[in-house]
Amino acid sequence: MEDITFENSLRLARVEKGLTQSELSELAGVTRQTIGLIESGKYNPTLKLCLILARVTEKSLDDLFWIKEGE
Amino acid sequence: MMFNRFNVDERSKQTATHTAYFFLHITQLLLAGVIFYRLYILGQPDGELRDFQLVLGLSIFGYMGTQLYLGGILPILNVKGALLVYGILVTMVAGGSLLAYGVPPLSDWSTTWLPAFLGPAILVGLYALLAWLGKRRLERQITE
Numbered sequence: 001m002e003d004i005t006f007e008n009s010l011r012l013a014r015v016e017k018g019l020t021q022s023e024l025s026e027l028a029g030v031t032r033q034t035i036g037l038i039e040s041g042k043y044n045p046t047l048k049l050c051l052i053l054a055r056v057t058e059k060s061l062d063d064l065f066w067i068k069e070g071e
Numbered sequence: 072m073m074f075n076r077f078n079v080d081e082r083s084k085q086t087a088t089h090t091a092y093f094f095l096h097i098t099q100l101l102l103a104g105v106i107f108y109r110l111y112i113l114g115q116p117d118g119e120l121r122d123f124q125l126v127l128g129l130s131i132f133g134y135m136g137t138q139l140y141l142g143g144i145l146p147i148l149n150v151k152g153a154l155l156v157y158g159i160l161v162t163m164v165a166g167g168s169l170l171a172y173g174v175p176p177l178s179d180w181s182t183t184w185l186p187a188f189l190g191p192a193i194l195v196g197l198y199a200l201l202a203w204l205g206k207r208r209l210e211r212q213i214t215e
Contacts, residue, residue: 030081030082031082031083033082034083037082043082046081
């Protein structure tokens with residue numbers, strides 16, 4: 001498979017909503033650490049959590065998560 | 072959505088799964104090492120290690136069997152394939168034992184010939200059963 005990386009704009013979406021990591025984690029039902037790791041690209045959430053985060057931040061899945069093709 | 076009180080989310084479950092997987096295999100390896108050490112270094116009789124062997128066997132075959140069943144992607148053996156695998160296993164077990172220990176007396180059939188022929192049959196039978204049940208389970212889930 002070609003070299004791909006997963007990227008997201010969760011931090012931006014969270015700040016736009018005026019939420020802290022802790023508040024977003026409560027709304028999504030996960031730990032603050034998980035939110036931090038997703039934002040820093042060190043943890044790939046399941047589709048279920050992606051959809052929950054998209055709903056909480058009122059973004060589409062495409063706006064929040066995307067694949068970056070390899071150079 | 073309420074934050075759960077034990078801080079368990081999908082990431083911590085995933086971490087717990089990876090940790091359990093790692094330490095299960097470490098435990099199995101160490102247990103095999105203990106059996107090997109007691110049998111061949113300390114020279115303890117085989118019968119004294121039955122409990123260790125039983126626990127190790129249950130752990131390895133239970134793990135593999137459950138994984139194969141839940142995976143549901145094992146190729147199902149037809150009769151010809153099952154007989155072929157059985158024949159290969161018997162040849163390996165019986166051939167290896169004959170080379171290592173020579174031809175055993177017929178009076179000891181229950182501890183020599185029987186396990187050599189019955190063991191592979193049980194293995195092939197269990198495999199065929201797991202493959203069939205696993206595939207059936209998966210097909211049912213898909214069609215539901």
